[in-house]
Amino acid sequence: METSKKNIALAFLSGALIGSVLGILYAPQKGSKTRHKIKHTSAETARELSEKIKHVKDEIAATAHTKKMEFERSLNSTISNLTDKSHEIIAALEKKLELLKKQ
Incomplete structure (x- = not known):
């Protein structure tokens, strides 16, 4: 369920990025303004993507730690x-x- 939500969010963000870039490219502005907007949008998207990757890495690390602790508890209980x-x-x-000795 979580993965599905993340995939939907990633698809939405990708679509928004592509739409933004296409909108900027076809806007009736000077080339320098368009390049500036593309640079700004690219930098912002890179920052957002970096934050999302960090968040996902943190979630994976937390989940791995939790599963490791659960496994260790289960193993200790079994032992x-x-x-x-x-x-x-x-x-x-x-x-x-x-x-037998008494017999």
């Missing part, structure tokens, strides 16, 4: 359960051994 079970098995085997 703890296995340790408890192994102690139970050892105790049961020791009882069986004692019974």
Whole structure:
């Protein structure tokens, strides 16, 4: 769901950028003004894209950290359960051994 929203937002921004550039190119202004607008728009778009990339990287890092912590908790829980079970098995085997020794 999140990826779909991000794709839609990226498509919208891309369309807006393309529309802006085409609008500037076909505007009835002097070439110097048009070049200035293109430069300004390009710089602004690059800044926005850089911010979005940083935001996505931060989200990915946060998600990876969360998943890592969840995995570690799950692993520790599993190891703890296995340790408890192994102690139970050892105790049961020791009882069986004692019974066998008494026979």
